[in-house]
Amino acid sequence: MIQNKRLARTFLSRFICAATAIGGGMEVSMKNNLLSMFNAGLYAVFLQNLVFSGGFGTTEAIRTAKKNGRLLSASLAISLFSAVTTVICQLLTTLPRLATLPFIWLAALYGGVLLGLYLLAAGLSVLLPLPRKTLVLRRIGMYCLNTIVFAVPLLSFRLGYSIFQGLAYGLTAGLAFAAATLLINAGMATLRENKAIPPMFFGLPATLIYTGLLALAFTGFTGAPLTF
Amino acid sequence: MAKTKAWQEQEFPETDEQPRRHWLWQALTDNPLLVQAAGICPIAVAAATIRGGLLVAIITAAQLLLCELLTSLLLKKLPGWLRAAGYFAIGLGVICGAFWFSEALSKWTGTDSQAVRTVGVFLPLLAANSAVALRCEHRARQLPPGEALRDAAAAAAGYGFVAILIGTVRELLGWGSFWGRPFTEVQVRGIWMPFGGLLLLGALAALLKQVFLRLEEKGRLTGAAAAMEFQIEDWEVRRQRDLDLLDNGEAPSADPHEGTFLLLDNGMFPEDPAQMQMTQPLPLFLKSWDADGKPLASGFAVPAPKPAPQTKAPPKKEPPKAELPKKEKAPSAGPKMVRTAPVRPEPVKPLVSKQAPRPETLPEPAPAETEQPRVTQETVEIKISELMRLLAEQEEQEMNDPK
Numbered sequence: 001m002i003q004n005k006r007l008a009r010t011f012l013s014r015f016i017c018a019a020t021a022i023g024g025g026m027e028v029s030m031k032n033n034l035l036s037m038f039n040a041g042l043y044a045v046f047l048q049n050l051v052f053s054g055g056f057g058t059t060e061a062i063r064t065a066k067k068n069g070r071l072l073s074a075s076l077a078i079s080l081f082s083a084v085t086t087v088i089c090q091l092l093t094t095l096p097r098l099a100t101l102p103f104i105w106l107a108a109l110y111g112g113v114l115l116g117l118y119l120l121a122a123g124l125s126v127l128l129p130l131p132r133k134t135l136v137l138r139r140i141g142m143y144c145l146n147t148i149v150f151a152v153p154l155l156s157f158r159l160g161y162s163i164f165q166g167l168a169y170g171l172t173a174g175l176a177f178a179a180a181t182l183l184i185n186a187g188m189a190t191l192r193e194n195k196a197i198p199p200m201f202f203g204l205p206a207t208l209i210y211t212g213l214l215a216l217a218f219t220g221f222t223g224a225p226l227t228f
Numbered sequence: 229m230a231k232t233k234a235w236q237e238q239e240f241p242e243t244d245e246q247p248r249r250h251w252l253w254q255a256l257t258d259n260p261l262l263v264q265a266a267g268i269c270p271i272a273v274a275a276a277t278i279r280g281g282l283l284v285a286i287i288t289a290a291q292l293l294l295c296e297l298l299t300s301l302l303l304k305k306l307p308g309w310l311r312a313a314g315y316f317a318i319g320l321g322v323i324c325g326a327f328w329f330s331e332a333l334s335k336w337t338g339t340d341s342q343a344v345r346t347v348g349v350f351l352p353l354l355a356a357n358s359a360v361a362l363r364c365e366h367r368a369r370q371l372p373p374g375e376a377l378r379d380a381a382a383a384a385a386g387y388g389f390v391a392i393l394i395g396t397v398r399e400l401l402g403w404g405s406f407w408g409r410p411f412t413e414v415q416v417r418g419i420w421m422p423f424g425g426l427l428l429l430g431a432l433a434a435l436l437k438q439v440f441l442r443l444e445e446k447g448r449l450t451g452a453a454a455a456m457e458f459q460i461e462d463w464e465v466r467r468q469r470d471l472d473l474l475d476n477g478e479a480p481s482a483d484p485h486e487g488t489f490l491l492l493d494n495g496m497f498p499e500d501p502a503q504m505q506m507t508q509p510l511p512l513f514l515k516s517w518d519a520d521g522k523p524l525a526s527g528f529a530v531p532a533p534k535p536a537p538q539t540k541a542p543p544k545k546e547p548p549k550a551e552l553p554k555k556e557k558a559p560s561a562g563p564k565m566v567r568t569a570p571v572r573p574e575p576v577k578p579l580v581s582k583q584a585p586r587p588e589t590l591p592e593p594a595p596a597e598t599e600q601p602r603v604t605q606e607t608v609e610i611k612i613s614e615l616m617r618l619l620a621e622q623e624e625q626e627m628n629d630p631k
Contacts, residue, residue, distance in 0.1 A: 052422070052423070053422065054273070054422065055268075055269050055272035055273035055422030055425070055426075056269055056273070056353070057269065058268040058269050058272055058422075058426070059265060059266055059268045059269060059358040059359075060358065062265055062268070063265065066459070066460055067460075103349070104323070104324065104327040104352065107323075107351075107352030108320055108324050108352070110352075111316070111320045111352065114316075115316055115317060115320075118312075118316075119313055122309040122310070122313070125309075137307070137308065137309045138308055138309075140309055140312075141308065141309055141311075141312025141313070142312070142358075142361070145312055145313070145315075145316045145356055145361075146356050146358060147269040147270075147353045147356045147357075147358075149356075150353055150355070150356045151349075151353055154349050154352065154353075155349070158349055185460065188459070188460050189460060192459055192460065199437075199441060199453075200434045200437045200438035200441060201434050201437075202457070203437070203456050203457040203458045203459065204262070204263070204265055204433050204456045204457070204458035205430050205431070205433040205434035205437055205456070206430070207265075207430075207458055208265070208268075208426055208427075208430030208433055209426070209427060209430030209431070209434075210430075211430075212424075212425075212426030212427035212429075212430055213423070213427075215272075215421075215422050215423035215426055216418075216423040216427075219418070219421055219422075219423055
């Protein structure tokens with residue numbers, strides 16, 4: 001009985017320590033948390049845009065830019081899955097055994113978390129009476145199991161983000177994706193109308209070069225020097 | 229219904245019926261990166277050196293071979309959302325296996341696994357490579373295992389070639405080195421950033437398209453350059469393009485993912501076919517225009533009920549009619565249509581064939597409400613000019629014969 005009480009006290013104290021670490025420290029004010037969340041979001045969208053500066057989700061951005069009417073659903077799916085996966089992965093990483101894993105096994109764990117979340121969401125979509133269920137099920141795979149959603153928790157871990165920062169980073173990943181897709185779509189529409197483009201560049205080559213130039217523009221936000 | 233070969237060769241460009249080429253040729257004409265724009269992230273991010281490009285190529289090849297084979301054997305029986313999870317899980321397994329092998333090899337040889345460390349955080353992201361998922365969904369599902377492996381080999385060769393080439397160029401220009409050894413003092417910093425990879429991909433795609441255009445001019449290739457058009461799939465743009473083709477006396481375009489088209493003059497439909505409910509896949513995809521040539525709507529059709537045969541007069545044969553779904557609000561005087569999943573066109577018999585004796589009227593539509601719409605993967609392709617001529621003759625006959 002006494003041993004059980006000691007075990008319970010030990011567990012409780014460890015839980016409080018973990019909760020303190022999760023919350024970013026009891027001594028850190030809410031204002032600092034909000035500022036750090038805003039900072040992480042700003043990095044995700046502008047300063048180091050996940051699509052242009054990081055290269056994550058480029059295929060999905062280009063293919064979504066090609067199809068009208070899918071941007072909102074794609075961005076929402078990316079935001080939701082990135083945020084939830086990051087939060088769960090950050091929580092798991094606070095466990096001592098998991099925090100000391102080599103990076104590749106940690107990434108496999110993160111991938112497993114993402115896969116589990118996806119199966120849960122898809123399973124619920126199958127069971128619940130959703131409007132346009134077939135369309136949802138057809139697109140959920142592409143927008144939830146892609147490089148940008150998988151990169152967010154990995155980058156949060158690498159950058160040493162707190163749970164609040166990771167949450168903001170995940171939520172703004174969808175915004176970064178939306179911004180990239182809108183810019184690419186606008187460019188594709190302009191390129192389509194331009195008859196002066198030589199035939200060898202018309203279509204995908206021009207789109208890729210245009211996306212590369214956009215990425216170059218966003219790289220300027222990072223402040224990284226480029227000497228030629 | 230199967231098309232006659234002569235009519236098919238004349239009216240439609242070769243798609244699935246192309247002569248069987250070497251799989252290495254398919255690596256160019258069906259390249260996942262330069263033609264399908266899939267799997268760009270690993271190239272733009274990870275293939276910044278030769279070793280990185282080689283690692284990306286090897287891991288993607290393993291993923292493609294394994295995923296396409298398993299899709300052809302097993303995964304095609306699962307629903308689409310579960311297949312996507314399967315691709316991701318297989319990718320994670322391949323990544324972990326590659327990392328474990330690399331670590332074991334480095335311990336055995338006593339060297340450091342530089343390639344894995346070079347790729348770093350981007351190595352796990354290869355598990356979510358969109359090139360693998362898209363290839364399996366668009367190809368491996370419809371192929372037998374042997375053909376799926378052949379397709380995977382072609383895709384892996386094409387993807388790997390581009391990855392290694394881009395890694396080589398980026399290492400030479402960006403770091404001035406070759407395989408980690410100093411080669412030149414010229415360094416174009418920034419080429420190893422993602423924008424450098426994208427610009428190089430665009431340049432390679434342009435080179436490839438120029439090769440395709442030259443070969444098409446000589447008549448040795450068809451449709452490869454058109455596959456790289458990659459335009460916005462805007463319904464209005466497609467309708468206008470089809471109208472332009474009709475004005476020039478040509479058949480509307482056949483999109484292999486949406487089926488083919490039949491011109492009907494009919495009533496009001498909702499403008500966006502995506503608003504219609506999904507039903508079972510059906511053979512006929514319809515597009516409608518009003519008398520002024522303004523496009524109305526398009527979608528897959530349910531065959532109309534077969535009219536009761538008349539004993540004295542010859543039965544009137546009407547063109548196949550489409551039915552609107554029950555939720556449709558706008559009243560429709562003409563044929564109705566419902567939205568279905570896009571079906572891949574396969575060889576089908578034309579309703580009107582040049583070689584077969586031409587019927588004076590169109591064939592009877594499929595039977596009726598007592599029978600469920602025939603669920604097949606075939607599509608019906610109709611020569612528009614023949615149909616217009618038949619419709620005109622039918623109208624003239626009706627005008628001459630008041631009965």
